[in-house]
Amino acid sequence: MSSPYLIFFLIFSVYPILFSLTLVFHRWNIISPMKFVGLENISYLIHDPLFWKSITNTFYFLLIHIPLQVVLALVLANALNRKMRGMTFFRASFFLPVVISGVVVTILWKSLYSTETGLLNNLLIHLGLFKIPWLTSVHWAMPSIAIMATWKNVGLYTVFFLAGLQGIPRHLYDAAELDGASAFQQFIHITVPILNPVVLMVVILSTINGFNLFIEPYVTTGGGPVNSTLSVVLYIYRQAFSFYKMGYAATLGFSLAMIIFIVTLIQKRVLEKDM
Amino acid sequence: MNKILLGKIVHYLLLLIGALSFLYPFIWMVSATLKPENEIANLSLIPSHITFDSYRAVFDKIPIVRSFLNSLFVSSAITASVLVFSSMVGYAMTFLSFRGKNLIFYIMLFTMMIPFQITLIPTYILIVKLGLADSYLALILPFMVSAFGIFLFKQYFSSIPRDLIDAARIDGSSEVMILFRVIWPNAFPALVTVGIITFLTTWNEVLWPLIVIREQSMMTMPQMVTLFAIGGSAESQQGVILASAMLLAIPVIIIYIFFQRYFIESMASSGVKG
Numbered sequence A: 001m002s003s004p005y006l007i008f009f010l011i012f013s014v015y016p017i018l019f020s021l022t023l024v025f026h027r028w029n030i031i032s033p034m035k036f037v038g039l040e041n042i043s044y045l046i047h048d049p050l051f052w053k054s055i056t057n058t059f060y061f062l063l064i065h066i067p068l069q070v071v072l073a074l075v076l077a078n079a080l081n082r083k084m085r086g087m088t089f090f091r092a093s094f095f096l097p098v099v100i101s102g103v104v105v106t107i108l109w110k111s112l113y114s115t116e117t118g119l120l121n122n123l124l125i126h127l128g129l130f131k132i133p134w135l136t137s138v139h140w141a142m143p144s145i146a147i148m149a150t151w152k153n154v155g156l157y158t159v160f161f162l163a164g165l166q167g168i169p170r171h172l173y174d175a176a177e178l179d180g181a182s183a184f185q186q187f188i189h190i191t192v193p194i195l196n197p198v199v200l201m202v203v204i205l206s207t208i209n210g211f212n213l214f215i216e217p218y219v220t221t222g223g224g225p226v227n228s229t230l231s232v233v234l235y236i237y238r239q240a241f242s243f244y245k246m247g248y249a250a251t252l253g254f255s256l257a258m259i260i261f262i263v264t265l266i267q268k269r270v271l272e273k274d275m
Numbered sequence B: 001m002n003k004i005l006l007g008k009i010v011h012y013l014l015l016l017i018g019a020l021s022f023l024y025p026f027i028w029m030v031s032a033t034l035k036p037e038n039e040i041a042n043l044s045l046i047p048s049h050i051t052f053d054s055y056r057a058v059f060d061k062i063p064i065v066r067s068f069l070n071s072l073f074v075s076s077a078i079t080a081s082v083l084v085f086s087s088m089v090g091y092a093m094t095f096l097s098f099r100g101k102n103l104i105f106y107i108m109l110f111t112m113m114i115p116f117q118i119t120l121i122p123t124y125i126l127i128v129k130l131g132l133a134d135s136y137l138a139l140i141l142p143f144m145v146s147a148f149g150i151f152l153f154k155q156y157f158s159s160i161p162r163d164l165i166d167a168a169r170i171d172g173s174s175e176v177m178i179l180f181r182v183i184w185p186n187a188f189p190a191l192v193t194v195g196i197i198t199f200l201t202t203w204n205e206v207l208w209p210l211i212v213i214r215e216q217s218m219m220t221m222p223q224m225v226t227l228f229a230i231g232g233s234a235e236s237q238q239g240v241i242l243a244s245a246m247l248l249a250i251p252v253i254i255i256y257i258f259f260q261r262y263f264i265e266s267m268a269s270s271g272v273k274g
Helices: A003-024 A039-047 A050-079 A087-099 A102-112 A119-127 A141-166 A169-176 A185-211 A214-218 A232-239 A246-273 B002-034 B053-061 B064-095 B102-111 B116-129 B136-143 B148-156 B161-169 B175-186 B188-204 B207-212 B221-230 B236-268
Strands: none
Touching: A003 A246, A003 B064, A003 B102, A003 B116, A039 A246, A039 B236, A050 A087, A050 A141, A050 A185, A050 A232, A050 A246, A087 A102, A087 A141, A087 B002, A087 B236, A102 A119, A102 A141, A102 A214, A102 B002, A102 B207, A102 B221, A141 A185, A141 A214, A141 B002, A141 B236, A169 A185, A185 A246, A214 A232, A214 B221, A232 A246, A232 B116, A232 B207, B002 B053, B002 B064, B002 B188, B053 B064, B053 B236, B064 B136, B064 B148, B064 B175, B064 B188, B064 B221, B064 B236, B102 B148, B116 B136, B116 B207, B136 B207, B148 B188, B161 B175, B175 B188, B188 B221, B188 B236, B207 B221, B221 B236
16 A cells, blocks of 8 residues: 555656766756756856855855744734633744745735835824835845744744643652742743754754745846845746746755755754754 | 833733734725725825725726636535545544555555645646546546545544443444544534635635636636736726736635634644635
C-alpha cells in the first residue's frame, strides 16, 4: 500500500531534483535544444546584482518581520491566556487573516496603503500628521510589506505561543510569587525560557516564509520601486517564465534552498545556545 | 474587588483593540465594495447609498464563476486524493511490516525538507512535456500525495489499538477494507486536520496556477483575481478590484465562521502554514 507514495516520489521528487541539478549546468529556453555551459550559470549568479539585491531585500524584510512577529504574537498570546469569557471570539478574530488567501490580504492592504486615497494615510491626515508613501518609496516599500505579512501570519504564531503558555505548570508562578518576583520578572525568568522552543519554531517558519515571499510584491509593487521589493522567488519566476532562462532559474532555486538551509541552521544554533 | 473589575475591563479593552485591528480592514473592505467608487476614500463606513455596481462589473469583466468552479473542483480532487493515498501509506507504515519500511520513512523525511524552489521548474517542464499545460491534471497531479499527510496519519494511527485490526483480519477483511471500514471511522480528528489543511493550502495556492495555466477558462479563482488586480481589465477601479477579492474571500470566511475551532486546532497542531 506504499506504492502510490513511491511512484509519486519518483515522478515528483527524484526526477525533478536530478533534472534541476542538470539544468544548473545548461542553458535552455525549453524550445531549442539544451546547451551544456559548465559553470557559466553559477559565475553569472555570483556577479548578478539583482540576485544579491533580492537576497538583501529579504534580509531587510526579515529584520523587521521577525521581531515584530515574535513580540506581537507573545503579547496577544498572553492576553488570550486568561480564563475569561469571549476568548474564543478573540482567538478566532486574530486567526482570521491566517486562513484568508494571501491574494485577498495583499489586494486589501494595497488599498489601505494607497498614498492619495488609502485609509491609513487618510487616518494620518485626520490626526494632523503627514502622508507616508507606503508602497511608492524605496525606503518604505519593504517595511510596508513586512507589516502586512506580520498582520497576516501573527494569529498562527499567537496560537503556537498560547499552546506553549498553557503548558507551563501553574506552581512555578506561585513559587516565584512567594519569593516576591514581579509579574515582569516572572515573564522574563519563567515564561520566556520555557517558550524558547516555540520562539525557535516561529523564527524558522517566519524565515522560510520570508524567503518564499512572492504574491505580496507581485501584487502590490511588482518588485519596485527600483527593485526595492524584488524577492528571490519573484526573481526566479521572472527568469523562468518571462525570459525562459530555465538553466539560470534552476541555479537560483538551488542557491535559494542552500541559503534557507544555512540561515535556519545558524538561527537554530544561536537560539538554542542563547537560553 | 474593584481593582480586579477594573483590571478585567482594561484587559477586555486591549483584546478588543487587538480584535478590531484584524477585523476592521475586512469590514472596511465590505463597505468599500458596496460604495460608489468616488466614496471609497472616505473614512466613513456607511455609503451614501448601497450599490452593487462593483460586483456587477466583476461578473461582467471576468469569468469569475467559472474560476470558482475550477478552484472548487481542483481543491476537492486534491483533498480527496490526499486523504485516500496518504492514509493508505500511513496505514501501511503503521500496521504492515514489509521490506524497506524504514527506508521509505527516511525518504519521506527527506521529501518534506526539499524546498519547492528546487522542484518548481523541473515539475513545470514535466507538465509541459506530458502535454498537460492548461489542464486540470496540471493543477492536481503534483499535489496528489502529501508526505505531511502521511506523517500525520501515521502518528494518529499509532494510537489506534492493534486488536481492532487483528479482529477485522480474522473476520477475513482485506487491508483496504480495514482501512476504510475500521480505521477511518476511528480517525476522524486526523482526517479533519489533513482535510482542512490540504483544502486550504490548495484553495489559496497561486504561484503554481500562474505557472501552468495561461488559458482564462482554466484559471483558478486566486489566480484570476490576482491577474485581474494587476492587469488592465479592472481599469484601476478600487471598488471593482476589492469586490473580486471579496468574492474570493467569502467562501473561506463562511466555512471559517462555522468551523473556526477545527481550523485553528488543525493548524496549531500541525505547525504548518496555510
